[in-house]
Amino acid sequence: METDDEKNRVYASYIYAARMVNEYKWAGDASNMLCWLNEMDKHARSNENPPCVSDYYKGECCLECGAEQEALKFLRKSYEANEEYLFTRSPKAAEFFNARLAEPKIFPKFEDEEYEDFGFPLRLEYFGKALEQEGEFHCAFLDEDGEETDEPSRMHSNAIEFLKQNQEEILTGILAEILKNYPKWQEIYDYPSGTKSDFMPGISTPQELSELLELQNIYILDSAKIGFEFSCSWDMEHDLDIMTRKGEVINIGEAEVAFMAI
Template identity: 25%
Template sequence: MNQETLDQAPFPVLKWDHYGWAGEVVLPSWAGFQARRDAYGGGSVGRPPDGTARLSIASLDSDARAHPTAEQVAAFRHLMDNEAEVADAVARALVEYCPGEAYNGDDDELMDVSEADDLRPLIGLSEVHVLDVFRDGFACVGFQFGCVWHEEHGAGVMTHRGRVIATGQADCSFLEWIAEQGLDRRRG
């Protein structure tokens, strides 16, 4: 492998993507939801939604193309070992977010969201972010979704060790300050 690619377990093969490492991950719990692999989680890519999403690993030093930290490895392992439970927690957070905070009053379909299966025609996992924000040996992991209620800004959920620490628009899944605030709220 050259400096443009990284083959480091437990991650799939990753490629350098200007600021961090990127690849693909399959999370079976998200199969059957919308396929949202286009830019900004928009549209469908024409293949059946099998739970494949872009994987982004933040680099502590992008100039040096630093490899993932031990905390990022631990967080990704935790996600893969507990994928169904993490997906359930994320889906429950999205059910609370939609129609609640997400609802703008124009879409009756959102009023019927009361369980995770109700989200299937409304959202699709587009990207999983493993941040360089960590506590207690685990990095934060964000889940970015394209959604019908806000095509431009999508939806996002930030987790730490499988627990939801923030829910909001897509940027909630990758902004470091949101992860830090979520960790602080959980501690307090």
């Protein structure tokens, strides 16, 4: 039977492999990325998701990396396990695969929808300075169904102005909430001493989070709710999402929290 220390080492190894997948994906190095995907398969956590999910993840990584032949192989396996799942995920992957089917499927999402990215750049000087990023961030309006829209309502416009006028208070609250939860997450991830300083070092101030976080997307739901999606050093696969209402943090967790209308 595995000891707790052995389980922690295995888990940390899985997280490290996931991070390396992302790094080689961004570098466009398909060969090394595939090697690390194979490393992830060796861990028990890789079996937590059904085959359609895990194979889809590999296919999407390959597609983003430019390895289309490998992407098609994994996406086909995902499709064979569940014919609908693939078409609920990335529009790029869905269109890539659908174009290669002998009989392309037409789902409701493909009707009268071009999967355009309606996102736009939003300049937030304080966010850029505090997070040590460029001051321009990707922002998107979401409708009541959680879908991106290029037709913002007055409530969306009000939310943008609220964010611009209160960005220091909003980000201060977000970082304070992350810092409050950070010790708990350190216990959950429990990185061994050899890798802890790389992924989840001990910190005591919100300013130190700038080395561990990167704001990826901002989602404007309505006049009260704004979501923030961060990549984080300790879990590159799932990210860290924050939902705020009137500037106050109301939910924090893994992917999708930032654009769920709760």
